[in-house]
Amino acid sequence: MSDRRSGARYKVILPALCWNRNRPDFYAVTDDLSFDGIRFKSSVVPSVNERLTCSIRHAGSLEAIVVRAEAEAFAVRVLSADHPLGLVVQSLLDLAKSQNPPPVVTRIDPRIVPDKQDVLVTTEAGSMLPGRLINISASGAAVSMEEPLEVGTLITIGRTRARVARRFENGIGAAFLSPFRHDAVGPHVVL
Numbered sequence: 001m002s003d004r005r006s007g008a009r010y011k012v013i014l015p016a017l018c019w020n021r022n023r024p025d026f027y028a029v030t031d032d033l034s035f036d037g038i039r040f041k042s043s044v045v046p047s048v049n050e051r052l053t054c055s056i057r058h059a060g061s062l063e064a065i066v067v068r069a070e071a072e073a074f075a076v077r078v079l080s081a082d083h084p085l086g087l088v089v090q091s092l093l094d095l096a097k098s099q100n101p102p103p104v105v106t107r108i109d110p111r112i113v114p115d116k117q118d119v120l121v122t123t124e125a126g127s128m129l130p131g132r133l134i135n136i137s138a139s140g141a142a143v144s145m146e147e148p149l150e151v152g153t154l155i156t157i158g159r160t161r162a163r164v165a166r167r168f169e170n171g172i173g174a175a176f177l178s179p180f181r182h183d184a185v186g187p188h189v190v191l
Helices: 085-099
Strands: 009-011 015-020 023-034 037-041 051-056 060-070 073-081 118-123 128-136 140-144 154-157 160-168 171-176
Touching (some): 023 085, 037 060, 051 073, 073 085, 140 160
Antiparallel strands (some): 037 073, 051 060, 118 154, 128 140, 140 171, 154 160
């Protein structure tokens, strides 16, 4: 683990009890985990290169070495564990996922099925792809396409500029760069 951590971090909060031969037991709480190791918060901060045994609830005991120490926090690199390390990591990732569910998407604008559903989707590179409008709203559209485009791609749906916001099987969700007025959207709208 370097001074600056790399890669994705997964927030997971679990109680832990840590110790070694030269210090009494102390409590810590996991803060996050990454490819580099596990970060703990604690009022007791062990020294860099100090070896610890930490028993983390739902993950078991592991042997680790402190790789970073800061005010009321420290990070460890795991050396070994009671259970196969892959299972420990998967258990911690599952717990992180359950503690941090994805945000619920709330639709602000009502969805309407337009009268004219066939549409031409043009990429910035000039590729013209046939599509079929599933629904539209003041802020975007869902378009059925044989080959969905990548998220972030700038496109024109009919004559309306948009950015691909999501992909799904056989289609995309696009956000208009300039949303329509709410009263301008209805089955009659033509993009």
